[in-house]
Amino acid sequence: MLPSWLPNRSQTAILNPSRVIALLVVVLVFLGCAQAPHIYTVQPSALENIRSEISTIDVHLSPEPAETELLLPAKGFWGGVRRGIAVGAAMPVMIGFVSPIPGGTFLGLLFSPIGALIGGVYGATTAVPAREVEHAQVMLEMAADNLQRMRLRDSFVESLVDLGNAHTDLTFTVWHEGHQAYDGRNARLAVRVEKTGLRGMYSVDPSTDIFLQMQVQLINERGNVVLIDEHFTCASDQERTFKEWADQGGIDLIQEIESCEQELAEKIVDDLFRVYPIEWKY
Secondary structure, eight states, rough: OOOOSSSOOOOOSSOOOEEEEEEEEHHHHIIIIIIOOOGGGHHHHHHHHHHHOEEEEEEEEOOOEEEEEOOOOHHHHHHHHHHHHHHHHHHHHHHHHHHHSSHHHHHHHHHHHHHHHHHHHHHHHOBBBBHHHHHHHHHHHHHHHHHTTHHHHHHHHHHHHHHHHHHHEEEEEETTTTOOOOOEEEEEEEEEEEEEEEEOOOOSSEEEEEEEEEEEEEEEEEEETTEEEEEEEEEEEOOOHHHHHHHHHHHHHHHHHHHHHHHHHHHHHHHHHHOOOOOOOO
16 A cells, blocks of 8 residues: 655654643644544435445546655754754744644744754764664565555455445445446545555654555446545554664554555545434433
8 A cells, every 4th residue: 555655755744742742732632633524524314325226336446656754754863963952942833823822923932043043063963874864764664565466456455345245234345447337336435545654743752653544436437426425544553663663664654554454444434324423312
């Protein structure tokens, strides 16, 4: 599923977690970074109508390559200095922004130069040597090649078909090029991997998790009408540094991607064809 990762990518986030930074992250998440799937807000009667009008689901995984988001560590002494200055300067401002202290953002701006100085020194002393980063990149490229040889795309589609047939009353099949719908009760489950890679908190040597983000559309094949349009994301439970992900030929990366494939297949079948939203009464 992973495309060739490791060309230059933009990298975003924050310093190594401490209690203050952890609080900052929690606040930002609750300000709107996480959103519930749209299907959870659909009226149960409307969702039942959609499901009752179809009998056969043709599963198709788009061959379109996914966007790659890769958070790399700073490379070498000067890379560490630059990263440390950037993060050190931004951190007081971000903490001031979310703090309850009046004028917190202004105070953060005042302390920003001090933070930049401290961050630069920290980055210079803790940055990963450039040679080690480059070696880790080679190892992860090899892991990505191994994933492609494992034909995970095919196994993912097969998992969706098997789970759908085992846990619903619908008939799931693999969609083939040139397929023609024979009646209005055929639907296509169109899956596209939107984004994949390593993401985490921006720092000199960040810990990251592997993630996969998918768009899934349920489309009535007569008229090509989109019935449901959802996004699903899976991320590894454990975070690791870039070098740790590359250890032993990237075996942990491969296992996490395999686990994500199965988890996403189960969630797609459950959310789209089995779960009903609950209407909360206050």
